[in-house]
Amino acid sequence: xxxxxxxxxxxxSGLKAACRNCSLYHxxxxxxxxxxxxxxxxxxxxRRRPLRRGEYxxxxxxxxxxxxxxxxGSVKTYTPTEEGYEQVTGFHLPGELVGLDAxxxxxxxxxxxxxxxxxxxxxxxxxxxxxGAKIPGLQRQLxxxxxxxxxxxxxxMMLLGKKSAESRLAALLLGISERLRQRGFSPRxxxxxxxxxxxxxxxxxxxxxxxxxxxxxxxxxLLTVERKHVVxxxxxxxxxxxxxxxxxxxxxECRP
Amino acid sequence: xxxxxxxxxxxxSGLKAACRNCSLYHxxxxxxxxxxxxxxxxxxxxRRRPLRRGEYxxxxxxxxxxxxxxxxGSVKTYTPTEEGYEQVTGFHLPGELVGLDAxxxxxxxxxxxxxxxxxxxxxxxxxxxxxGAKIPGLQRQLxxxxxxxxxxxxxxMMLLGKKSAESRLAALLLGISERLRQRGFSPRxxxxxxxxxxxxxxxxxxxxxxxxxxxxxxxxxLLTVERKHVVxxxxxxxxxxxxxxxxxxxxxECRP
DNA sequence: GGTTTCATTTGATTAAGATCAATGAATTTG
DNA sequence: CAAATTCATTGATCTTAATCAAATGAAACC
Numbered sequence: 422x423x424x425x426x427x428x429x430x431x432x433x434s435g436l437k438a439a440c441r442n443c444s445l446y447h448x449x450x451x452x453x454x455x456x457x458x459x460x461x462x463x464x465x466x467x468r469r470r471p472l473r474r475g476e477y478x479x480x481x482x483x484x485x486x487x488x489x490x491x492x493x494g495s496v497k498t499y500t501p502t503e504e505g506y507e508q509v510t511g512f513h514l515p516g517e518l519v520g521l522d523a524x525x526x527x528x529x530x531x532x533x534x535x536x537x538x539x540x541x542x543x544x545x546x547x548x549x550x551x552x553g554a555k556i557p558g559l560q561r562q563l564x565x566x567x568x569x570x571x572x573x574x575x576x577x578m579m580l581l582g583k584k585s586a587e588s589r590l591a592a593l594l595l596g597i598s599e600r601l602r603q604r605g606f607s608p609r610x611x612x613x614x615x616x617x618x619x620x621x622x623x624x625x626x627x628x629x630x631x632x633x634x635x636x637x638x639x640x641x642x643l644l645t646v647e648r649k650h651v652v653x654x655x656x657x658x659x660x661x662x663x664x665x666x667x668x669x670x671x672x673x674e675c676r677p
Numbered sequence: 678x679x680x681x682x683x684x685x686x687x688x689x690s691g692l693k694a695a696c697r698n699c700s701l702y703h704x705x706x707x708x709x710x711x712x713x714x715x716x717x718x719x720x721x722x723x724r725r726r727p728l729r730r731g732e733y734x735x736x737x738x739x740x741x742x743x744x745x746x747x748x749x750g751s752v753k754t755y756t757p758t759e760e761g762y763e764q765v766t767g768f769h770l771p772g773e774l775v776g777l778d779a780x781x782x783x784x785x786x787x788x789x790x791x792x793x794x795x796x797x798x799x800x801x802x803x804x805x806x807x808x809g810a811k812i813p814g815l816q817r818q819l820x821x822x823x824x825x826x827x828x829x830x831x832x833x834m835m836l837l838g839k840k841s842a843e844s845r846l847a848a849l850l851l852g853i854s855e856r857l858r859q860r861g862f863s864p865r866x867x868x869x870x871x872x873x874x875x876x877x878x879x880x881x882x883x884x885x886x887x888x889x890x891x892x893x894x895x896x897x898x899l900l901t902v903e904r905k906h907v908v909x910x911x912x913x914x915x916x917x918x919x920x921x922x923x924x925x926x927x928x929x930e931c932r933p
Numbered sequence: 934g935g936t937t938t939c940a941t942t943t944g945a946t947t948a949a950g951a952t953c954a955a956t957g958a959a960t961t962t963g
Numbered sequence: 964c965a966a967a968t969t970c971a972t973t974g975a976t977c978t979t980a981a982t983c984a985a986a987t988g989a990a991a992c993c
Contacts (some may be wrong), residue, residue, distance in 0.1 A: 466735060499833065502920070508835045522831060524824030531831070550820075561806065567823040568780035573832035575778060579756065579764045581837035586950065600834030617971060625838030627951050632972050648959085648971085649769070665757070842980065873941065888942055890979050904941090904989085 458556045465552060467543040478533035478541065485523035487543045491515050494539025495614045499622075500531040509623040510613055512536070514597070516604045521567055536614040542618065581625055584663075589624040590634045592663040594644070598653055610652045678717040682915070684865070701781045714812045721804040727796040732773065734789035734797065741779035743799045747771050750795025755878075765879040768871055770853070772860045776824055792870040837881055840919075845880040846890045848919040852911055865906045 467487075469492070472478065478489055481501060489496075498519065499509040504538050510531055513519050523529045524546070553560040580592050602608035613620070617635075622630040635646045643659055645652045653659060723743075727750070728734065728830040734752060736746055745752075747769050754775065766787055768773050779785045780802070809816035836848050858864035869876070873891075877884040891902045899906045899915055909915060 473886065500831070504837070508838065510831045510834060522824055522827040525821050525828060530828055550813075550817065553816065557806075557810060560809065560816060560819065564806075564819065565781050567820065568778055569829065570827055571778040571823065571830065572781060573784055574827065574834065575756070578766060578830065578837060579758070580836055582764060582879065616969095623838065628971080629952085629973085631952060633950095636972075673906060673910045884941080884980085885943085889980095892942075906987055 433625070441579070452674045460557065461556070462552060464561070465548040469541060469543055471538055471540040472535040474535055474537050476535050478535070479523075479529045480532045481529055485527045485529055485546065486547045488518050488520045488653060489533070490519050490542045490544060491519065492540045492542060493629045494535045494541075496533050496539055496541075497615060497619055498531045498533045507622070509619050512597070512619075514600050514604070515599075515606075518566060518570075521570055536619075546644065580669055583621065586624075586626050586630050586634060586664050589626065590620070590631060590638070591643075593620065593624060594651065594653065595656065595659055595663055598656065608653070609656075610650075612649045613651055614649065685748050686809045711777055714815065716816070717812075718808060720806060721801060723801070725797060726798055727794055728791040730793050732791050734791070735779075735785045737785055739785045739847040741776065741783045741785055744774050744776045744799045745789070745804065746800060747773050747797045748798060751792045752789050752795055752797075753871055753875055754787045754789045763878070765871075765875050768853070768875075768879070770860070771862075773856075774822060774826075777826055782857065792875075806927055810815050828905045838887075842886050842890060844882075844885060844919050845882065846876075846894070848916045848930065849876065849880060849917055850907070850909065851912065851919055854912065864909070865912075867904075868905045869907055870905065 437485050478496060493515050495515070496513045496519055498511045498513065499507045499511055513533075518543075520529065522531065549559075549563070553563060576596075580589055584592070589675070597611065597613075598608040601611055615623075617628050617631050621631045635644075637648055638644050638659075643653070643655050643662075645654065648654045692712075737757060749771050751764055751771075752769040752775055754764045754767045757763045769789075775789050775797075776785065778787065778806065804866070805819070809819060832852075836845055840848070853867065853869075854864040859869055871879075873884050873887050876882075877887045880887070892902075892914075894900050895902055899911050899918075901910065
């Protein structure tokens with residue numbers, strides 16, 4: 422996954438800010454943040470050396486200082502449960518923010534770990550808040566991003582709550598595909614940077630089940646998969662699979 | 678569930694604002710919002726006639742204008758999926774905010790429906806944002822609340838993702854218990870305002886399974902249940918059940 | 934008050950996915 | 964490069980919870 426070219430965005434030419442190349446930029450700019458504000462935002466952002474696979478962005482209990490925007494690569498977040506086990510809570514792709522769940526407690530409830538070589542921008546939260554007071558659009562955008570995150574979590578809950586193993590994996594793949602598409606990557610063909618184990622853990626399935634599903638999906642002509650590399654051949658049919666398999670819950674619409 | 682008495686809060690006496698009696702108040706006040714600001718906040722809040730069981734606070738697709746704070750009663754949120762089915766995404770108790778997931782899209786992705794007679798405060802979001810610009814503590818508190826919501830969703834995801842039916846129900850009961858406790862209600866004894874069907878739907882289980890589990894929990898001496906009324910007799914043991922039942926995922930801690 | 938309707942409980946059977954066990958491929962390490 | 968280790972796949976069996984079916988209980992309606 423290389424950096425995406427910026428599609429139609431208003432006059433970037435005068436902007437020397439490095440944010441220009443950040444996918445997050447596309448999320449901010451359309452919402453009333455102009456070039457001047459953008460530069461100001463850019464000034465508070467810290468760039469860091471890229472993380473290598475397996476390195477931590479933060480660990481549970483670390484005090485919350487910054488949000489992180491993924492520029493390239495990918496990250497998994499997970500919470501260790503009692504005695505060594507862990508539960509993967511999310512995979513984060515370029516252009517996404519990590520660390521939002523730490524704001525309440527002022528310390529990170531989960532760990533964030535690079536799944537591959539990953540570069541991130543560090544956004545010191547205090548400075549972001551100060552800036553937010555000056556730039557109303559930014560404040561609003563931050564709330565919006567968090568709201569979006571909530572929405573995505575809800576969708577995942579729906580997935581985990583109800584559906585068959587098949588639906589879960591189909592929905593995960595389509596979800597990743599869609600997120601990549603939104604950022605200008607190919608929605609059809611991509612590399613799964615996470616292990617089968619991570620996927621299984623995330624979806625609440627056994628590794629073996631995930632493996633079998635990939636095999637089945639492939640022989641059904643839905644996709645091809647080789648190791649990490651996936652090509653979605655029939656997204657339509659995958660979308661059908663991703664839906665509640667049959668009669669889920671029978672609460673038809675009733676009146677107030 | 679009747680209204681809770683306010684526990685130790687700083688000099689309320691001079692405060693004529695109705696927010697004084699709202700559980701949400703306890704969430705706002707500790708975080709740097711003083712009495713004056715509070716009055717201002719109070720002025721933008723609209724009170725509405727109580728909802729009866731089954732009435733909607735909003736429906737999917739309704740345009741997003743306001744957040745709602747539950748004052749008493751309870752609400753379920755759910756998203757209708759294709760063709761009549763629904764997925765319950767949350768139960769909301771007094772003192773909790775509903776509607777945060779609508780900020781991104783400016784329209785509600787889910788429905789909110791009263792599970793019993795419920796009174797809410799309507800907080801027009803535009804006005805709240807304006808006020809947020811003036812009162813830095815408020816802005817911060819709003820982010821904090823959203824972050825908290827994210828955290829709770831993550832915890833639920835962990836629940837749904839992985840665990841046995843037993844763990845799920847135990848965790849739900851303990852979760853409700855804890856939320857009630859935080860608001861000054863009894864954590865030991867309460868009424869489940871939602872139907873078994875809602876519980877099953879929320880937890881991703883069949884109704885029959887939920888019913889059997891209640892029966893089993895009761896005969897194991899963990900709780901007593903009669904219709905809606907639940908008494909948690911052994912929260913310790915419930916907490917053990919709520920944990921990942923056995924070897925979940927075997928990813929031991931490895932080095933960076 | 935009695936009937937209809939809906940919610941809940943209980944039992945019997947079935948199916949989906951977990952677990953156990955083993956092998957094969959790929960990456961890392963010395 | 965070979966050995967070691969991790970990761971992925973495949974097969975066989977077992978467990979859990981879903982599904983099917985029915986009965987009972989509670990509440991709403993006329």
